[in-house]
Amino acid sequence: MNAPHQIIYKDEKPEFAVVPWDEYVRVFRPSEDDLDAMAFQQALAQDDGVRFPAAVIHRLSAGENPVRVYREYYDLTQEELGAKVDVTGTYIGTVERSARPLSKKLAMKIASVFKVDADDLEPWSQE
Helix, strand or coil: CCCCCEEEEECCEEEEEECCHHHHHHHHCCCHHHHHHHHHHHHHHCCCCCCCCHHHHHHHHCCCCHHHHHHHHCCCCHHHHHHHHCCCHHHHHHHHCCCCCCCHHHHHHHHHHHCCCHHHHCCCCCC
């Protein structure tokens, strides 16, 4: 046991011991079901409640422009989206056609409208 460990104290008494993951697995040997349950609980804890239908995911995975896909999902015109983020509809169109790059500032504004992370507005890799 040369791996780093951490002891967490409460009222000057040991309360928890933090050990490296590999050591935990070796000592406690959780089953695959246990690992799945832990992953599920972690996913639930991080769930933001936002869901998109399979059709949206299929379009994104096919390489369509995320701004266009989300805009159409939310049933917004380019002009309506532009008004929400303080640019013209024409500008939104150039971003959707990749004629203009999406700036970080605009990505943040658009992401807040669509309730996604700004990174989600990057096209999906087709590799």
